[in-house]
Amino acid sequence: MDGNLNATYITFDGHVELHKFRYLYFVIMLTVYILIIFCNFTIFCLIWTHKNLHEPMYIFIAALLVNSVVFSTNIYPKLLIDFLSDKQIISWSACLLQFFLFYSLGASEFLLLAAMAYDRYVSICKPLQYPTIMNKTTVNICLGLAWLLPACQIAAQAIMSANMKLCKSNLNGVLCNNAIYSLHCESSDVRSVFGGVILITSALLPLLFIFFTYSRILVISYRSCKEVRKKAAQTCLPHLLILISFTCLCAFDVIIVRLGSNFSKVLRLIMTGQVILYHPLFNPIIYGLKMKEISKRLKRLFCQTKVF
Template sequence: MDGEVNETYITLEGHVELDRFRYLYFAVMLAAYVCIVVCNLTIVYVIWTHENLHEPMYVFIAALLLNSVVFSTNIYPKLLSDFLSEKQIISYSACYLQFFLFYSLSGSEFLLLAAMAYDRYVSICKPLQYATIMGRNTVSIYLSLAWLVPASVTGVQVILSSNMKLCRLNLDGVLCNNSIYHMYCVSSKVHIVFGALSVAFIALFSLIFIVFTYSRILIISYRSSKEVRKKAAQTCSPHLLVLISFSCLCAFDVIIARLGSNLTKLIHLIMTLQAVLYHPLLNPIIYGLKMKEISKQLRRLFSQAKVL
C-alpha cells in the first residue's frame, strides 16, 4: 500500500510545527478564507444588483474579485484540510490541477488589470468615444481573452511537464506552485524557454501596457482641468494599488521558486502565505473604500442590514 501511495501521491513538506500549532493555523486561515469569500462576493453582488454600476469599469472589477475568490478556493480548502490531517499529501493529478489554476488565474489577473487600465485610458483621454470603443461586445471579448489566453498557455506548460520524470515525491512547500520543478530529474530546455516566453507574453506585456496607459493618463490629466485630474485620481489610484499588491504576490512566488532550497522552512511558509493571503483580502478593501459609487452602495447595504 505504501508503495502505491508513493507512486501516486506527493508529500507537502513545507508545514512548520504543525503538531503544535495546527488549530491556530486552521482558525486563522479559515477566518481569512471566509473573509475573502464574503468581502469579494459582497462587492460583486452590489455591482450585479445596481444598474448604475453596470459600466465596463465595474464589470472588470467584479471579474477581478471573482478571479480572487476562485484563486483562493483553489488553495484554502486543501490547505485547511492539511492543517487537520496526519499526513500532508496531494495526488499527482490534483497537484497539477492546483498548479494550472494558480498560474492560469494569476495570468488572468494581469490581463484584467491591463483591460481596466485601457478602460480608464479611454474614459479619461477619449471621453466622447468611450461608449463606442468600450461597448458590451468589446468588454465581453476582453473578459474572454483574459481567462482563455492564460488558461491555454498554462495548459501547454502542464502538458509539457506531465511527461517529465520525477526523481522525488516530496515538495518543499504547502501548495503546488513553481516548487514542483524541483521534483524533476532533469530540467527541460523546452519547458524553461516556453515558461519564460509565457511569462513575458502575459505578465511583461501587461505591465508594459499598464505603465504606458497610466503614463498617458498622467500626462493628459496634468494638462487638463482640475476636475479631470480629480476623476483620474479617484478611478486610477485603486487600480494602481491592486497592481502593486499583485506584483508583490508574483515577486514572492518567483523568489520562492528561485531560492526555495536556500530558504528556511519558516521563511518559505511565511512568504507562501503572504503570497496567497494579502492580495485577495486587499482587493475588496481597496475597491470598497476607494471607489466612490461602490462605497456608497455598500453603506446603503449595511444600513439596510442593520434595520432588518
C-alpha cells in the same frame, strides 16, 4: 524516491510546527477564507444587482473578484484539510490541477488589470469616443482573452510536466507552484523557453501596457482641469494599489521558487503566506473603500442592515 519512478502522491514538506499549531493555523485560515468569500461576494452582488454599475470598469472589477474567489478556493480547502491531517499529501494529478489554476488565474489578473487600465485610458483621454470603443463586444473580448489565453498557456505547461518522469515525492512548500519542477528527474529546455514566453505575454507585456496607458493618463490629467485630475485619481489609484500589491506577490513567488533552498522553512512559509493570504482580501477592501459608487452602496447596505 529513487531512480526514475513516477510518484503517485506528493508530500508537502513546507509546514512549520504543524503538530503544535495545527488548530491555530486551521482557525486563522478558515477565518480568512470566510472573509474572502464574504467580502468578494458582497461587492460582486452589488455590481450585479445595480444596473448603473453595469459599466466596463465595474464589470472588470467584478471579474477580478471572481478571480480572487476561485484562486482562493483552489488553495484554502486543501490547506485546511492538510492542517487536520496526519500526512500532508496530494495526488500528482491534483497537484497539476492546483498548479494550473494557481498560475492561469494569476496571469488572468494581470490581463484584467491591463483591460482596466485601457478602460481608464479611453475614459480619461478619449471621453467622447468612450461609448463607441468600450462597448459590450470589446468588454467581452477582453474578458475572454484574460481568462482563455493564460488557461491555454498554463495547460500546455501542466501537460509537459505530466509527461516528465519524477525522481522526488517531497515538495518543498505547502502548495503546488513552480516548485514542482524540482521533482522532475531532469530539466527541460523546451519547458523553460515556453515558461519565459508565458511570463512575457501574461505579465511583462501587460505591465508595460499599463505603464504606457497610465503615463498617457498622467500627461492628459496634468494638462486638464481640476475635475479631470480628481476623476483620474479616484478611479486610477485603487487600480494602481492592486497592481503594485499583486506584482510584489508575484515577485515573492518567483523568489520562493528560485532561491527557496537558501531560505529557512519558516521564511518560505511566511513568503508563501504573503502570496495567498491578503491579496484576495485586498481587492474587495480597496475597491469597496476607494471606488465612490461602490462605497456609497456598501454604506447604504450596512445601514439598512442595522435598521432591521
